[in-house]
Amino acid sequence: MLGLFKRVLDVGQTHRVRRRARIDSSPRSTIELCALLQRQGRLLAAREAAREGLIRFPYSLELRQILHATWKRSSSQVVKSLEGRIVTDDSAGDHLQLVAHYLEFGELDSAAEACQRMVERHGQNLEVVLVAAEVLLGRFHRDHVAEDGSLGLRCLLKAVEIDPKCVRAHWDLCNTYYYIGAVSKAVFHLYKVLDESPDHSEARELQKILDRLPLERLEEAELLRRVEESDEAKFRVESQRGQDPREPGVRGAICSHLEQVSLMAGVEKTALSHRGLDVVSERGSRKIFEANEVPDPLLSFATTFRRTASLSAKRMGIGAFEESEMCWSGGWILALAVGRSVLLVKGTGSQRIPIVRAEARNFLAGLTIAATEAVDD
Amino acid sequence: MIDVLKRLCTNPGFLGAMVATKDGIVVKSHLQAGMDDDASAALVSALLTSTTSLLGNVGLAGMEQIVLRASRGKIVVADLGIAYLVVVADRNLDLDSGMLEIKSASKALSRIGRIAV
Numbered sequence: 110m111l112g113l114f115k116r117v118l119d120v121g122q123t124h125r126v127r128r129r130a131r132i133d134s135s136p137r138s139t140i141e142l143c144a145l146l147q148r149q150g151r152l153l154a155a156r157e158a159a160r161e162g163l164i165r166f167p168y169s170l171e172l173r174q175i176l177h178a179t180w181k182r183s184s185s186q187v188v189k190s191l192e193g194r195i196v197t198d199d200s201a202g203d204h205l206q207l208v209a210h211y212l213e214f215g216e217l218d219s220a221a222e223a224c225q226r227m228v229e230r231h232g233q234n235l236e237v238v239l240v241a242a243e244v245l246l247g248r249f250h251r252d253h254v255a256e257d258g259s260l261g262l263r264c265l266l267k268a269v270e271i272d273p274k275c276v277r278a279h280w281d282l283c284n285t286y287y288y289i290g291a292v293s294k295a296v297f298h299l300y301k302v303l304d305e306s307p308d309h310s311e312a313r314e315l316q317k318i319l320d321r322l323p324l325e326r327l328e329e330a331e332l333l334r335r336v337e338e339s340d341e342a343k344f345r346v347e348s349q350r351g352q353d354p355r356e357p358g359v360r361g362a363i364c365s366h367l368e369q370v371s372l373m374a375g376v377e378k379t380a381l382s383h384r385g386l387d388v389v390s391e392r393g394s395r396k397i398f399e400a401n402e403v404p405d406p407l408l409s410f411a412t413t414f415r416r417t418a419s420l421s422a423k424r425m426g427i428g429a430f431e432e433s434e435m436c437w438s439g440g441w442i443l444a445l446a447v448g449r450s451v452l453l454v455k456g457t458g459s460q461r462i463p464i465v466r467a468e469a470r471n472f473l474a475g476l477t478i479a480a481t482e483a484v485d486d
Numbered sequence: 487m488i489d490v491l492k493r494l495c496t497n498p499g500f501l502g503a504m505v506a507t508k509d510g511i512v513v514k515s516h517l518q519a520g521m522d523d524d525a526s527a528a529l530v531s532a533l534l535t536s537t538t539s540l541l542g543n544v545g546l547a548g549m550e551q552i553v554l555r556a557s558r559g560k561i562v563v564a565d566l567g568i569a570y571l572v573v574v575a576d577r578n579l580d581l582d583s584g585m586l587e588i589k590s591a592s593k594a595l596s597r598i599g600r601i602a603v
Contacts, residue, residue, distance in 0.1 A: 251557060252558075413536070413540055417537070418533060421554075422561075425526050425529050426520070427557075427574070427577075428558035428559065432554075433552060433553060433554045433555065434553040435549055436549070437546065442541075
């Protein structure tokens with residue numbers, strides 16, 4: 110009887126939190142839902158909730174950690190069985206299944222390792238090189254590490270070598286070259302796509318854009334390096350859902366949330382640089398810095414540190430910089446970054462760091478909610 | 487010194503460790519295969535130098551520790567006084583328990599440093 114009563118309470122609580130998660134503009138409620146489902150022993154439901162949450166908040170570190178942890182606990186047998194089949198069978202199909210499993214749960218790094226083994230053994234299989242390219246370029250879009258982009262392009266060029274009429278390979282090449290600014294190569298592959306598939310509507314749309322753009326003056330390697338150093342692509346596609354600080358009302362909302370972070374116990378000052386919005390908040394009051402103003406020293410520190418840390422992390426082979434914690438006897442500084450956006454929180458009391466970090470992560474994840482990124486005119 | 491680094495790397499999730507001077511010269515290294523010791527030391531030194539300088543601009547000094555988290559791994563840098571301990575760890579490693587190991591390794595290495603000087 111008590112068990113039934115508890116189950117009814119659990120279901121009610123889950124529904125309430127789920128409803129809240131749907132309307133919450135930060136990932137906080139989704140994280141709470143995942144934690145609740147895990148406490149109830151519903152691992153698969155927690156995994157699905159984290160996966161759905163990441164579609165809405167792709168930059169939420171907490172949700173990514175939850176997805177990784179729940180995936181690892183729920184899928185270890187599946188991975189073992191797939192790897193076992195590869196050892197006994199070693200067919201391309203088995204490798205592709207393993208990679209598909211990793212990709213389903215956003216495990217790009219594990220997928221990349223599996224792709225490396227897959228290409229070593231089945232490098233002449235068209236599907237294998239196309240999937241390897243997809244994984245490497247997915248990582249390139251996530252981390253902007255030049256080596257991933259270069260390897261991804263090599264896989265696609267291998268694919269067109271195997272099948273010169275492969276529309277998917279030409280289309281992916283066109284998009285990737287467009288992404289890094291290699292317009293002439295993008296146009297070359299675009300016409301290959303249209304030769305094989307004249308009714309390709311996306312290609313027709315992209316043709317209108319590419320026809321207006323100037324040709325690149327730099328080599329591919331240099332273009333990739335520029336993307337790596339700037340943490341963004343030269344050409345980007347229109348965002349459908351995003352908090353653009355230039356939109357009326359959005360700027361005020363972002364600053365209000367930042368003020369709330371600055372009011373947390375232990376926090377002395379916060380600084381945010383996000384898509385043209387530079388703002389510093391201290392004890393609930395804010396100052397927005399326009400382009401011609403001398404920025405606050407903490408803001409300058411935030412943007413310079415992000416650039417340095419980003420390049421260092423990539424060159425050391427640990428991917429895209431996400432966050433940093435600097436401690437000294439008098440206090441601490443947290444720096445969190447998503448692409449070129451950076452949030453810096455300065456405070457005292459080391460015991461406050463985990464709480465402030467969680468809140469700062471939620472703030473940044475909610476800030477950068479976007480399916481794709483904005484275009485430069 | 488190398489024994490301290492090797493013992494540190496036996497902990498689950500720790501991928502490598504090294505001791506480097508503040509100007510980027512490797513003292514001892516136990517990094518995993520594929521990581522360039524000299525390049526890593528130089529990069530960490532550059533990062534720390536610029537961070538210390540930037541912190542000085544905002545009126546802060548004497549950084550004891552820095553944790554840098556990236557999409558494929560973590561780096562922990564602990565100040566040993568005359569050098570730095572750099573630990574490379576798995577991205578998903580829970581550092582709450584790992585930090586105890588790093589702090590005890592730092593203490594052990596600091597003692598070795600004092601004896602050598």
